[in-house]
Amino acid sequence: MPLKDAYPLYLANAAVFPNQDLDVTDKYSGKVATRVALATPELIDQAIAAAVEATRPMARMAAYERQAVLAHCVSRFTERQDELADALCIEAGKPIRDSRGEVTRLIDTFRIAAEESVRMTGEVQPLDISARAKGYQGMWKRVPIGPCSFISPFNFPLNLAAHKIAPALAVGCPFVMKPASRTPLGALIIGEVLAETDLPKGAFSILPATRDGSDLFTTDARLKLLSFTGSPEVGWALKARAGKKKVVLELGGNAAVIVDEGADLEDAATRIIFGAFYQSGQSCIGVQRIIVHESLYEPLRDILVTKTRALVAGDPRDEKTFIGPMIDEGEATRLEGWIKEAVAAGATLLCGGGRDGAMLDASLLEGVPRGLKLRDEEAFGPVAILSRFTDFKAALDEVNDSRFGLQAGVFTRDIHKAMAAWDALEVGGVLINDVPSYRVDNMPYGGVKDSGLGREGVRFAMEDMTEIRNLVIRRAEI
Numbered sequence: 001m002p003l004k005d006a007y008p009l010y011l012a013n014a015a016v017f018p019n020q021d022l023d024v025t026d027k028y029s030g031k032v033a034t035r036v037a038l039a040t041p042e043l044i045d046q047a048i049a050a051a052v053e054a055t056r057p058m059a060r061m062a063a064y065e066r067q068a069v070l071a072h073c074v075s076r077f078t079e080r081q082d083e084l085a086d087a088l089c090i091e092a093g094k095p096i097r098d099s100r101g102e103v104t105r106l107i108d109t110f111r112i113a114a115e116e117s118v119r120m121t122g123e124v125q126p127l128d129i130s131a132r133a134k135g136y137q138g139m140w141k142r143v144p145i146g147p148c149s150f151i152s153p154f155n156f157p158l159n160l161a162a163h164k165i166a167p168a169l170a171v172g173c174p175f176v177m178k179p180a181s182r183t184p185l186g187a188l189i190i191g192e193v194l195a196e197t198d199l200p201k202g203a204f205s206i207l208p209a210t211r212d213g214s215d216l217f218t219t220d221a222r223l224k225l226l227s228f229t230g231s232p233e234v235g236w237a238l239k240a241r242a243g244k245k246k247v248v249l250e251l252g253g254n255a256a257v258i259v260d261e262g263a264d265l266e267d268a269a270t271r272i273i274f275g276a277f278y279q280s281g282q283s284c285i286g287v288q289r290i291i292v293h294e295s296l297y298e299p300l301r302d303i304l305v306t307k308t309r310a311l312v313a314g315d316p317r318d319e320k321t322f323i324g325p326m327i328d329e330g331e332a333t334r335l336e337g338w339i340k341e342a343v344a345a346g347a348t349l350l351c352g353g354g355r356d357g358a359m360l361d362a363s364l365l366e367g368v369p370r371g372l373k374l375r376d377e378e379a380f381g382p383v384a385i386l387s388r389f390t391d392f393k394a395a396l397d398e399v400n401d402s403r404f405g406l407q408a409g410v411f412t413r414d415i416h417k418a419m420a421a422w423d424a425l426e427v428g429g430v431l432i433n434d435v436p437s438y439r440v441d442n443m444p445y446g447g448v449k450d451s452g453l454g455r456e457g458v459r460f461a462m463e464d465m466t467e468i469r470n471l472v473i474r475r476a477e478i
Contacts, residue, residue, distance in 0.1 A: 009207050013199060015195060052202075058172045136472060152178070157184070258421070272384075275435030305351050340353075408425050
């Protein structure tokens with residue numbers, strides 16, 4: 001389905017066309033695919049004011065009413081899934097098979113939120129823990145935190161927007177969202193569907209904006225929560241300027257996978273190839289470091305090289321394509337430079353390394369020394385590096401030798417090693433016999449160290465978007 005010539009922004013639930021100032025390019029051809037309205041600081045201020053006005057009406061919505069809004073979204077996204085996938089393929093350069101998969105996850109996320117929206121339970125708590133509290137009864141419940149600010153990234157413009165929007169609707173929080181300016185279409189289509197519902201006026205605004213023009217998303221004191229997904233450098237800087245509001249950060253990583261002795265080589269290799277190169281490696285939990293037991297190193301390396309060379313690169317609209325373009329030529333040039341830096345420092349390029357515009361070959365290297373960007377920083381592209389180990393505890397230490405801590409994978413048949421990894425790895429999630437790139441949308445997801453603060457996953461995001469309100473009753477005897 002072709003894109004529209006232009007897309008509005010959404011201000012207080014309504015489509016608004018103040019301009020068509022934001023060009024959205026086809027990331028494969030580089031040509032302008034459509035144009036989008038760009039929010040000014042004045043419009044952002046109006047959106048925040050509208051969200052404040054909507055705070056009480058949103059909080060008063062019955063659970064079944066919130067659920068009905070989310071169920072409507074599930075139905076409409078299902079009806080429009082081909083349109084959503086095509087838009088994603090164009091604006092992000094994401095291969096069409098990956099684009100369809102992300103639409104499926106969008107639908108899953110809203111479906112989970114619809115289910116959770118009627119489960120905002122509290123607790124009856126006995127208070128008579130000593131004689132002075134005899135006759136006192138406690139209860140607590142969760143209430144919406146209030147107007148929220150969301151900033152979403154370019155790499156999953158549908159599902160990572162959904163992981164902010166759907167929990168907010170489930171608990172009754174109005175929100176303003178800034179989608180990534182390079183990939184705003186998915187969030188705007190979500191806005192189009194939300195505009196079909198009877199949410200209170202001001203319940204949502206979706207506002208593409210330049211970084212310079214979006215300061216209010218972070219600094220405005222009327223907003224009670226900021227949820228940001230993106231780079232660590234930007235995320236921590238936003239937190240420092242966010243004032244008193246709660247901040248949730250889902251940031252980057254250089255995820256590692258351990259392949260222990262006795263692992264199934266073909267199975268591990270197949271999953272590692274997926275984890276390292278799906279959507280051109282532009283995932284914060286993409287496999288970047290592959291740590292292999294000495295006994296398996298050479299055969300696994302050979303399988304990985306063969307499989308990497310066989311990946312089809314090209315037009316993301318082609319069903320056969322696995323590697324599409326990176327988000328822009330500048331990012332591909334950056335990562336090409338990191339590969340060259342590693343080779344100059346003594347690393348061996350096993351395959352790949354070439355670049356044509358925004359297309360970067362799927363690449364594998366070994367022997368990358370510590371201190372280099374390709375090992376220590378987030379590559380965020382189709383590159384992975386191999387190293388070997390003999391002692392499992394040393395492999396765990398190598399995973400932890402990183403400023404990041406999002407997810408890690410461990411291929412092992414030893415239950416004791418699996419449990420040791422869960423205990424020792426300084427990450428938000430450990431996946432056994434799979435790659436760190438795997439995520440299910442109802443699980444707690446987030447990182448430690450420079451990888452972030454707080455957890456997403458619908459139920460866990462709902463907890464962040466609510467506050468506990470306590471009730472104490474002094475009872476009289478009758």
